[in-house]
Amino acid sequence: MxxxxxxxxxxxxxxxxxxxxxxxxxxxxxxxxxxxxxxxxxxxxxxxxxxxxxxxxxxxxxxxxxxxxxxxxxxxxxxxxxxxxxxxxxxxxxxxxxxxxxxxxxxxxxxxxxxxxxxxxxxxxxxxxxxxxxxxxxxxxxxxxxxxxxxxxxxxxxxxxxxxxxxxxxxxxxxxxxxxxxxxxxxxxxxxxxxxxxxxxxxxxxLEALQPDDVARLLPRPTPDAHKYTRGVVGVRAGSTTYPGAALLSVAGAACGLAGMVRYVGDAAVADRVREAHPEVVGDGRVQAWVIGSGSADTAEAQLAATLDDGVPVVVDADALEHADMVAGRPAVLTPHAGELAGMLGVDRHEVEARPLHFARVAADAYRTTVLLKGRRTLVAEAGRAVRVTTTGTPWLATAGAGDVLGGLVGALLAAGLTPYDAASVGSWLHGAAATSASRGGPVVATEVARAVPGVVAALTS
The missing domain is CATH 3.40.50.10260 (YjeF N-terminal domain)
Known part of the structure; x- marks a missing residue:
C-alpha cells in the first residue's frame, strides 16, 4: 500500500x-x-x-x-x-x-x-x-x-x-x-x-493507493465447495433501444468471472442482444448487487427505483446519477466523471477538475455513501475513511464505454461480497491494469478491457 x-x-x-x-x-x-x-x-x-x-x-x-x-x-x-x-x-x-x-x-x-x-x-x-x-x-x-x-x-x-x-x-x-x-x-x-x-x-x-499485493488480498476467490450462487449474483439494469451497447459493455464488465452469475433485466430486444453476446447471462431473479444506469436514458429513474426494495448494494452510473439522492445513506457506489459530479453538486466542471479530491470528499459526505470519481487518477471516497487513489491505467483508457465496463466490474465485486469501498477501489485498480495489459502501449477499446480482466486476476492470484 x-x-x-x-x-x-x-x-x-x-x-x-x-x-x-x-x-x-x-x-x-x-x-x-x-x-x-x-x-x-x-x-x-x-x-x-x-x-x-x-x-x-x-x-x-x-x-x-x-x-x-x-x-x-x-x-x-x-x-x-x-x-x-x-x-x-x-x-x-x-x-x-x-x-x-x-x-x-x-x-x-x-x-x-x-x-x-x-x-x-x-x-x-x-x-x-x-x-x-x-x-x-x-x-x-x-x-x-x-x-x-x-x-x-x-x-x-x-x-x-x-x-x-x-x-x-x-x-x-x-x-x-x-x-x-x-x-x-x-x-x-x-x-x-x-x-x-x-x-x-x-x-x-x-490517502492511500492499492498495490498488487493489496488487490490480491482483497480479491474474492471461490472456496473448494463454491457454486454459482455462493459466489454472488450481480444484476444489471443498463442500456436501452437507443443505447444497446451500454448494456453489452456493462454486462461484459460484470461477466468477468469474479461473480458466479450475471442477470440482465431490460428491454426485450436489448436482452436478446445481451444473451447473444453473453450466453451465460440469465434473466430476472434474486441478486446480491445491482448495476444501474449506463445508457438507460429516460428509464434510469424507474430502473433505480425498481432495485431499492431488494436492499442490496447498488452501483449507480451515468444516467442514474441524476437520481443518486434515492440511494443516499445506502450501501452504494456512485461512479461519476467530473462533468457528472459537477451536475450532482451544482458546480462547474472545471472546478471539479481543478479540485477533484475536495469534491470527491464533498460528494461522499453529501450522499453518505461511496463515491468513485473517475479520472486519470480515479478517487474513491467514503466518509471516515482514507481516500483511495487508483494509479493503474493508461491514457488510452479514455475511450467510449470504458466506464460501462468499470461499473459492471465493481458490481461483480459487490455481489461477491466486497464492501462498496473495497469493491470500488479494487474494481478501479483492475480496470486500469486490464487496460494497460490490453493496450500493450497502444490504443484499446472497452470490450478489450473487459476481456483482459481475467488475465490480470490470474496474474495476481498465481
Whole structure:
C-alpha cells in the first residue's frame, strides 16, 4: 500500500524523530537519498553539471547538502540562491566541497546544466511560485528537474495548482508520500516519485493507493465447495433501444468471472442482444448487487427505483446519477466523471477538475455513501475513511464505454461480497491494469478491457 500523509502529520513525525537524533541528522539522511537519486538519473557523477535552486526552507538545506555529496562524486555543482535567507550550514558545506553559489541575476558560470534540483519551497509553502523563482525556471526550460519532497508551487495537502509551479521529471520525497504526489492535477507535476525512508513513525494516512499485493488480498476467490450462487449474483439494469451497447459493455464488465452469475433485466430486444453476446447471462431473479444506469436514458429513474426494495448494494452510473439522492445513506457506489459530479453538486466542471479530491470528499459526505470519481487518477471516497487513489491505467483508457465496463466490474465485486469501498477501489485498480495489459502501449477499446480482466486476476492470484 502506498500511503500519503498531510503536512501536519509529517511535521509531527519529523519533530518526534529529530528529538531522538543528533542535530542535523535527519536533513543529512534526506540529502544523501536525494543525491543518490540525482546520480541515478545522471547515470554517474564525474563531469556532470547540476544546478540547485535554493529557497529559504529546509528543502533548500536538503538541496545544498545533496550538492555536497554530488560535488564529492565529481559533479560540478552550482546553487542559485532565491532567498536572502538560506541554510547557512548547507551553503558553507557546499562551498567547502567546491560548489559555487550566486544570485540568479549574476552571470552563470558557463555551459548547460544536466539536471536542476528544485529546493525552492518546502512542504509548508503555498502556491503559486514567486515571480523570481518562476523566472529562474523559465530560464532553465528543457533541463530535467528533480524536485525535493514536492514540486515547488503545488498545494501539498490538496493536489491543487494555482499559477506558476515546478513540473518535475522526478520527485524525491522523504518518509512518506504526500497527497500532491498521488492526486491530480499536482500528481502530473510530480513526475516519477522516489521515496526515501528516513525512519518516520506515522499515523493513519490521509490517502492511500492499492498495490498488487493489496488487490490480491482483497480479491474474492471461490472456496473448494463454491457454486454459482455462493459466489454472488450481480444484476444489471443498463442500456436501452437507443443505447444497446451500454448494456453489452456493462454486462461484459460484470461477466468477468469474479461473480458466479450475471442477470440482465431490460428491454426485450436489448436482452436478446445481451444473451447473444453473453450466453451465460440469465434473466430476472434474486441478486446480491445491482448495476444501474449506463445508457438507460429516460428509464434510469424507474430502473433505480425498481432495485431499492431488494436492499442490496447498488452501483449507480451515468444516467442514474441524476437520481443518486434515492440511494443516499445506502450501501452504494456512485461512479461519476467530473462533468457528472459537477451536475450532482451544482458546480462547474472545471472546478471539479481543478479540485477533484475536495469534491470527491464533498460528494461522499453529501450522499453518505461511496463515491468513485473517475479520472486519470480515479478517487474513491467514503466518509471516515482514507481516500483511495487508483494509479493503474493508461491514457488510452479514455475511450467510449470504458466506464460501462468499470461499473459492471465493481458490481461483480459487490455481489461477491466486497464492501462498496473495497469493491470500488479494487474494481478501479483492475480496470486500469486490464487496460494497460490490453493496450500493450497502444490504443484499446472497452470490450478489450473487459476481456483482459481475467488475465490480470490470474496474474495476481498465481
Amino acid at each position: 502506498i500511503r500519503a500523509h498531510t503536512v501536519e502529520q509529517v511535521r509531527a513525525a519529523e519533530a518526534a524523530l529529530m528529538a531522538t537524533l543528533p542535530e542535523g541528522a535527519l536533513m543529512q539522511r534526506a540529502a544523501y537519498g536525494l543525491a543518490h537519486a540525482v546520480l541515478d538519473l545522471l547515470g554517474g557523477g564525474y563531469g556532470r553539471r547540476v544546478l540547485l535552486l535554493v529557497g529559504s526552507g529546509d528543502n533548500g538545506g536538503d538541496a545544498l547538502y545533496a550538492g555536497v555529496v554530488l560535488a564529492r562524486r565529481g559533479v560540478q555543482v552550482e546553487a542559485w540562491l532565491l532567498s536572502d535567507r538560506v541554510h547557512e550550514g548547507g551553503l558553507a558545506a557546499l562551498r567547502e566541497a567546491g560548489g559555487r553559489a550566486r544570485r540568479p541575476d549574476a552571470p552563470p558560470t558557463g555551459g548547460r546544466f544536466d539536471v536542476v534540483v528544485d529546493g525552492i519551497v518546502g512542504i509548508g509553502g503555498r502556491p503559486p511560485l514567486r515571480a523570481d523563482a518562476a523566472a529562474a525556471l523559465e530560464a532553465l526550460s528543457g533541463v530535467p528537474v528533480v524536485a525535493v519532497d514536492t514540486p515547488s508551487g503545488v498545494d501539498v495537502d490538496t493536489g491543487e495548482l494555482a499559477g506558476a509551479h515546478v513540473t518535475a521529471d522526478v520527485t524525491v520525497t522523504f518518509g512518506t508520500h504526500k497527497v500532491a504526489h498521488l492526486v491530480d492535477p499536482a500528481a502530473r507535476a510530480s513526475g516519477a516519485v522516489h521515496l526515501v525512508d528516513i525512519g518516520l513513525d506515522l499515523p493513519a494516512p490521509a
